[in-house]
Amino acid sequence: MDRRLREAAPHIDDNGFTARVLQQLPAPRHARRSLRGAILLGITLLASVLVYVISDGGRFLVVAMARLTTLPAFWLFALAFCSGILVMIAGVIAATAKASELQS
Amino acid sequence: MELTDADLVARVLVDDDQHAFGELVRRHQSSVRGLLRQLTRTDLALADDLAQETFLRAYKNIRSFRGEARFSTWLYRIAYNSFRENARRRKEFVGIDEERLQAAHDPQVADPGLRHDLMHALSLLPLHERSAVLLCCQNGLSYDEAARVLDIPLGTVKTNVLRGREKLKRTLAAWGPD
Numbered sequence: 001m002d003r004r005l006r007e008a009a010p011h012i013d014d015n016g017f018t019a020r021v022l023q024q025l026p027a028p029r030h031a032r033r034s035l036r037g038a039i040l041l042g043i044t045l046l047a048s049v050l051v052y053v054i055s056d057g058g059r060f061l062v063v064a065m066a067r068l069t070t071l072p073a074f075w076l077f078a079l080a081f082c083s084g085i086l087v088m089i090a091g092v093i094a095a096t097a098k099a100s101e102l103q104s
Numbered sequence: 105m106e107l108t109d110a111d112l113v114a115r116v117l118v119d120d121d122q123h124a125f126g127e128l129v130r131r132h133q134s135s136v137r138g139l140l141r142q143l144t145r146t147d148l149a150l151a152d153d154l155a156q157e158t159f160l161r162a163y164k165n166i167r168s169f170r171g172e173a174r175f176s177t178w179l180y181r182i183a184y185n186s187f188r189e190n191a192r193r194r195k196e197f198v199g200i201d202e203e204r205l206q207a208a209h210d211p212q213v214a215d216p217g218l219r220h221d222l223m224h225a226l227s228l229l230p231l232h233e234r235s236a237v238l239l240c241c242q243n244g245l246s247y248d249e250a251a252r253v254l255d256i257p258l259g260t261v262k263t264n265v266l267r268g269r270e271k272l273k274r275t276l277a278a279w280g281p282d
Contacts, residue, residue, distance in 0.1 A: 001241065001269055001273060002241040002242075004276075005226075005237070005238075005241045005242040006242055006244075009138050009142075009242050010138075011134050012133070012138055012141075013134075014130060014134075017129075017133050017137070017155070017156075018129045018130050018133060020156060021126075021129050021133075021159045021160065022122060022125070022126050022129070024156070024160055025125070028120045028121075028122050
């Protein structure tokens with residue numbers, strides 16, 4: 001009986017069925033990510049231009065750099081080291097989150 | 105080396121790879137559409153609409169696929185739920201009594217020119233027996249898998265398969281040998 005039932009169910013040709021399903025899917029996430037990236041980059045550039053104009057050609061940056069150069073070498077090294085540690089921690093958190101997502 | 109269903113699902117989950125999902129659709133469209141054609145009593149347009157709905161739901165809810173069962177089993181469950189919801193909306197007549205089944209293959213009642221094949225006999229079964237027979241006997245699911253698809257107890261699946269098979273055997277016996 002089972003064999004008869006299986007034989008009575010022929011293979012159904014695709015005939016464009018898969019294409020019709022794919023057409024109805026929402027846009028892929030990577031397309032949405034590219035757009036998001038472009039928007040973020042654009043806003044960042046706009047914000048940078050605004051800051052440059054408002055701060056009279058970035059004068060505050062020049063002042064900050066000048067102050068940094070007067071710091072003792074030890075403090076410069078400590079600042080660089082702590083910045084590196086912070087970046088590393090952020091990277092580890094991002095990698096762990098991605099790994100959890102992959103495992104689940 | 106051909107990718108397994110699990111590999112393709114992982115690609116869809118991680119990279120939102122629609123080519124991978126397309127491959128899954130290509131692999132399973134025949135069995136899903138075949139099941140729905142049988143459930144809808146060969147209403148091809150409705151079956152294909154429900155099949156499209158099945159795969160779209162599968163894509164949107166792919167994160168809920170845990171990999172405990174086969175991907176095909178999970179698809180069949182979505183397909184069956186889509187069919188049931190559609191039947192409720194259309195107030196589909198889902199059952200048929202024994203007398204009508206007997207009359208359909210009684211040579212004194214039925215049109216002697218009419219060719220009663222196996223699919224017609226299946227279409228005469230009540231929905232719960234038809235579903236169980238289609239999943240277990242035609243599509244090769246285990247009783248446990250069929251119970252998950254139909255969301256009914258394991259014992260009920262076995263009973264429905266047994267009863268459905270018996271009715272089909274009686275119907276085919278009345279038609280004589282091939």
